Amino acid sequence: xxxxxxxxxxSSAKPRGLDAxxxxxxxxxxxxxxxxxxxxxxxxxxxxxxxxxFPLVQNVVMSLQRYDRSxxxxxxxxxxxxxxxxxxxxxxxxxxxxxxxxxxxxxxITVQYCVGLALAVFFKSNFRLSSTLRALFLxxxxxxxxxxxxxxxxxxxxxxxxxxxxxxxxxxxxxxWLSADNALWAVLIANIWLGIPFNLVILYSGLQxxxxxxxxxxxxxxxxxxxxFLNITLPSLRPVTVITLLLGxxxxxxxxxxxxxxxxxxxNSQTLATWSYGMAFGKGTSAVVRYSEASAVxxxxxxxxxxxxxxxxxxxxxxxx
Amino acid sequence: xSHLNKRRAVQISALVTSVAFVLAACTSNTDEAPxxxxxxxxxxxxxxxxxxxxxxxxxxxxxxxNQLKSCAPEGxxxxxxxxxxxxxxxxxxxxxxxxxxxxxxxxxxxLMPEAxxxxxxxxxxxxxxxxxxxxxxxxxxxxxxxxxxGVPMGSNALGLYYNEDVLTAAGVDxxxxxxxxxxxxxxxxxxxxxxxxxxxxxxxxxEGVFQFEPWFWGAGASLADISSADAVSAGQLLSDWxxxxxxxxxxxxxxxxxSWDLFLTGEYGFAEDGSWRAGSAAANEGFQVGMxxxxxxxxxxxxxxxxGEFLAAPLQSTDASDHYANxxxxxxxxxxxxxxxxxxxSVGYLSARPDVxxxxxxxxxxWTPWVPIIEGAQGRTTDLxxxxxxxxxxxxxxxxxxxxxxxxxxxxKAAFENASGL
Numbered sequence: 001x002x003x004x005x006x007x008x009x010x011s012s013a014k015p016r017g018l019d020a021x022x023x024x025x026x027x028x029x030x031x032x033x034x035x036x037x038x039x040x041x042x043x044x045x046x047x048x049x050x051x052x053x054f055p056l057v058q059n060v061v062m063s064l065q066r067y068d069r070s071x072x073x074x075x076x077x078x079x080x081x082x083x084x085x086x087x088x089x090x091x092x093x094x095x096x097x098x099x100x101x102x103x104x105x106x107x108x109i110t111v112q113y114c115v116g117l118a119l120a121v122f123f124k125s126n127f128r129l130s131s132t133l134r135a136l137f138l139x140x141x142x143x144x145x146x147x148x149x150x151x152x153x154x155x156x157x158x159x160x161x162x163x164x165x166x167x168x169x170x171x172x173x174x175x176x177w178l179s180a181d182n183a184l185w186a187v188l189i190a191n192i193w194l195g196i197p198f199n200l201v202i203l204y205s206g207l208q209x210x211x212x213x214x215x216x217x218x219x220x221x222x223x224x225x226x227x228x229f230l231n232i233t234l235p236s237l238r239p240v241t242v243i244t245l246l247l248g249x250x251x252x253x254x255x256x257x258x259x260x261x262x263x264x265x266x267x268n269s270q271t272l273a274t275w276s277y278g279m280a281f282g283k284g285t286s287a288v289v290r291y292s293e294a295s296a297v298x299x300x301x302x303x304x305x306x307x308x309x310x311x312x313x314x315x316x317x318x319x320x321x
Numbered sequence: 322x323s324h325l326n327k328r329r330a331v332q333i334s335a336l337v338t339s340v341a342f343v344l345a346a347c348t349s350n351t352d353e354a355p356x357x358x359x360x361x362x363x364x365x366x367x368x369x370x371x372x373x374x375x376x377x378x379x380x381x382x383x384x385x386x387n388q389l390k391s392c393a394p395e396g397x398x399x400x401x402x403x404x405x406x407x408x409x410x411x412x413x414x415x416x417x418x419x420x421x422x423x424x425x426x427x428x429x430x431x432l433m434p435e436a437x438x439x440x441x442x443x444x445x446x447x448x449x450x451x452x453x454x455x456x457x458x459x460x461x462x463x464x465x466x467x468x469x470x471g472v473p474m475g476s477n478a479l480g481l482y483y484n485e486d487v488l489t490a491a492g493v494d495x496x497x498x499x500x501x502x503x504x505x506x507x508x509x510x511x512x513x514x515x516x517x518x519x520x521x522x523x524x525x526x527x528e529g530v531f532q533f534e535p536w537f538w539g540a541g542a543s544l545a546d547i548s549s550a551d552a553v554s555a556g557q558l559l560s561d562w563x564x565x566x567x568x569x570x571x572x573x574x575x576x577x578x579x580s581w582d583l584f585l586t587g588e589y590g591f592a593e594d595g596s597w598r599a600g601s602a603a604a605n606e607g608f609q610v611g612m613x614x615x616x617x618x619x620x621x622x623x624x625x626x627x628x629g630e631f632l633a634a635p636l637q638s639t640d641a642s643d644h645y646a647n648x649x650x651x652x653x654x655x656x657x658x659x660x661x662x663x664x665x666x667s668v669g670y671l672s673a674r675p676d677v678x679x680x681x682x683x684x685x686x687x688w689t690p691w692v693p694i695i696e697g698a699q700g701r702t703t704d705l706x707x708x709x710x711x712x713x714x715x716x717x718x719x720x721x722x723x724x725x726x727x728x729x730x731x732x733x734k735a736a737f738e739n740a741s742g743l
Contacts, residue, residue: 068439069414069435069439069441070438070439070440072414072418073414073417073418073439073440073441074440091741092739092741093741153574157570157571158570158571159569159570159571176570176727178570178571178573178574179570179573179725179727180721180722180725181725263574264524264525264574266525266573266574266721267721267725281408281411282407282410282411283407283526284525284526285525285526285714285717285718285721287407287525287526287527287710287713287714287717288710288711288714289411289414
């Protein structure tokens with residue numbers, strides 16, 4: 001009662017003054033905290049701007065201007081908007097190259113994953129010398145790429161290659177591995193061989209995290225090995241699978257080195273990445289340097305990779321919900 | 322993510338992107354272009370002189386390296402950098418853009434019009450280079466819009482080397498080879514006797530086109546129209562060789578070095594290679610090597626492309642006169658008087674100066690069969706100038722298609738008609 005009869009202005013003036021003081025000091029603290037946080041992230045932002053954002057934007061800007069060697073050195077390339085993109089997409093090579101890139105990427109990651117998973121399950125049953133054998137399986141990953149690529153090219157030589165001799169034992173005719181029609185399969189085989197260790201390592205560690213009790217419970221329910229694999233292993237591996245496939249996909253989309261070493265991107269081993277590389281530096285069959293077209297193809301490749309990245313984020317969000 | 326964090330994230334990424342855009346816009350309109358000022362006569366030589374060349378096999382201690390180092394002016398040393406032919410022009414482009422181009426560069430002759438018209442080279446007048454006394458057809462690639470940009474170091478040409486032992490065993494008489502029909506008959510005989518036929522380089526890019534041009538021109542085709550019937554017949558010739566097993570399937574990936582290695586195994590009867598091999602071919606142990614000019618389709622000798630590099634001075638942005646003085650000193654040392662002959666010999670070329678060439682030929686008998694081939698060689702950029710590079714890319718694509726066609730005539734024809742170069 002006494003509270004209600006007190007003078008409202010008098011009672012609110014003091015809290016308001018105190019509030020104002022508290023608000024001012026809170027604002028000061030907030031500003032100091034904000035400045036501190038900016039100071040902490042500034043180096044990272046600077047790094048991102050210089051090494052990620054700037055080259056990215058430069059690449060896109062380059063694809064919107066028509067460059068030749070002279071304007072590359074002296075500047076002054078005319079702005080042509082989306083003309084370069086239209087020319088590249090209308091080129092007779094574009095859609096075959098996209099199809100080849102898709103085939104290369106999807107077949108690579110699928111086979112790499114399946115073989116990696118099979119090997120990981122195989123190694124889970126720790127037998128004697130399994131760790132040694134597992135270490136040996138890492139060799140493709142550890143070899144310098146120039147060594148692996150050159151060795152595969154040598155093995156696949158159509159005239160006197162080891163691979164054709166091996167096939168000859170089974171009565172198969174020698175295959176011209178590196179010809180224009182077979183080049184894609186040749187580089188696919190080499191790339192799959194290169195990618196298996198990565199999948200093996202990640203999936204093997206993913207398998208270690210599945211609690212043994214789940215398998216015991218399933219065994220008690222009478223589940224066979226195949227049921228156990230389908231209903232326990234695969235679902236438990238879901239997060240690891242998604243990240244492995246995404247990493248594999250984004251990496252394989254960009255692969256230039258192994259294709260270049262083996263075939264220089266000739267024939268149907270041409271992917272968007274090798275095409276962009278050849279045009280940017282005047283190598284391979286694209287002996288002419290085409291700065292703008294290379295930037296355009298590079299940007300298209302970027303958009304594809306970005307699309308899959310966003311897909312991954314979407315699946316992660318769905319899982320969280 | 323909470324609403325506030327999302328907004329902050331969007332703000333930060335917008336900030337980052339706009340900063341990047343500003344940076345990109347600023348640098349794309351740079352006006353730091355190398356100036357067309359400065360002259361050799363106004364500068365003095367510096368302590369370090371940078372020289373770029375494509376002679377990667379010639380390491381320190383080789384004839385070329387010694388010859389170059391001996392031409393360093395008083396008080397200067399020459400730093401030599403080698404890169405493959407295909408990379409050299411691109412590296413020069415970046416270097417001129419950055420303003421730290423070398424003092425002198427030895428650039429492949431078909432790239433000279435492109436380099437000069439893109440503003441990468443100083444004129445010969447600016448750089449104090451003497452352009453007199455060279456054969457007109459060999460100097461031509463270095464003359465753009467009436468202005469001379471460098472001097473030819475020497476010239477080389479392609480010929481058909483053969484393994485004497487293999488040919489004798491197969492009963493082939495090289496004097497009977499005068500056209501494609503007789504060449505094919507000779508290869509067939511060699512293969513029938515158990516050896517392999519012919520090796521050449523069909524790699525994608527200028528090197529493969531260089532090796533293809535004698536067959537291309539020998540069929541009567543012209544670079545102005547690479548889809549003509551004559552052009553297709555040249556492609557068909559190579560395609561049939563691969564299809565019959567007379568040439569290795571790896572030819573489409575071999576460069577000239579790899580092709581020569583195959584020939585050195587002693588299993589091949591013929592090898593298409595250049596005059597720079599003449600010395601090592603004459604000294605070859607294991608089997609005797611001979612050489613005949615590449616036959617044209619119907620009769621006579623096929624025109625071969627002029628090989629060889631030009632010595633030129635890249636455009637400089639700082640201390641231009643001093644850099645041009647360096648270029649002037651080194652180039653005049655390498656290319657003057659008797660030293661010109663020594664320079665050419667050190668890289669296995671014949672001099673581009675007719676008087677020096679005469680002395681070279683007189684003193685070294687291995688050059689005698691090469692003189693008519695080199696003097697009849699055709700410039701690649703004579704008709705097309707700057708456009709040669711684009712046509713070469715198309716021809717490379719057509720040739721690769723032909724080699725992959727495995728003899729299929731329709732595929733060969735399609736390869737030549739559809740070569741777009743993009």
